[in-house]
Amino acid sequence: MKRTPHLLAIQSHVVFGHAGNSAAVFPMQRVGVNVWPLNTVQFSNHTQYGQWAGEVLAPQQIPALVEGIAAIGELGNCDAVLSGYLGSADQGRAILSGVARIKALNPKALYLCDPVMGHPEKGCIVPQEVSDFLLDEAAAMADFLCPNQLELDSFAGRKPQSLFDCLGMARALLARGPKAVLVKHLDYPGKLPEGFEMLLVTEGGSWHLRRPLLAFPRQPVGVGDLTSGLFLARVLLGDSLVAAFEFTAAAVHEVLLETQACASYELELVRAQDRIAHPRVRFEATPISL
């Protein structure tokens, strides 16, 4: 029997609704991965409500929890680490130490960094020191980096002029260390308004994918976290990077269709669970080169 992969997921938890681990853990479990959730913050709700209660996990808790798992002899069974929303730069550094510790025990373990940065125009609130940490330190250690367009712009230090420009900006990130860059959401001059586009850039090639852009009265949150989580889960389950990319696009689209049908602001993950595991739609990733 094939072994069930184990994934340490280090990102936010919200009590109500879905963002961070609260968006990604259940879908990753639903597709067949054992998830170890480590919550960087526990907030009442995601920050795009403009107000929330709760607190940030003390950074020293991260190594303490990782060592706790090592002490029971399980840390070497960790196949991958995912990091997302961080409450402080010190938390980020603690995560990188944890990744190094896990890779020493299991050299095949993968690290996916979703560089969640704050953006006034989006309403996602993250301390500035976290963005600096992600740009300067985290990208170098990541096997997979999953920025959205605004985060890709921050890495490149500029906005793109075209799709090929986005491709160049994503390819440039490979030089910092990652094996693959998944741009979860493209935005560039000339983009067709009716499409939602993504890019996958690897050492072996690059792929572009388009799915329909759905209309929402308020944009749902947690879509990026769902995207990164499902991509890593499917890679661990044995998909090629391109197959994981296509699966992720389809499963996320299914969740958005369910969410739209329910006229819900929060992602309808429970209702969409069978569609996550077995998407009915399929989007093909097409090769693209500079």
Ligand SMILES: Nc1ncnc2c1ncn2[C@@H]1O[C@H](COP(=O)(O)OP(=O)(O)O)[C@@H](O)[C@H]1O
């Ligand atoms: N097919 C779609 N139709 C409409 N909106 C979408 C679709 N897919 C994703 N979105 C929205 O697009 C945005 C993507 O967010 P973005 O900032 O690029 O990434 P992240 O979710 O990581 O922050 C989110 O607001 C999400 O709700």
Ligand SMILES: Cc1ncc(COP(=O)(O)O)c(C=O)c1O
């Ligand atoms: C607590 C928390 N975690 C994670 C996120 C990231 O969500 P998204 O996947 O939409 O980038 C947000 C966005 O506001 C948030 O408030």
Ligand SMILES: [Mg+2]
């Ligand atoms: Mg995000």
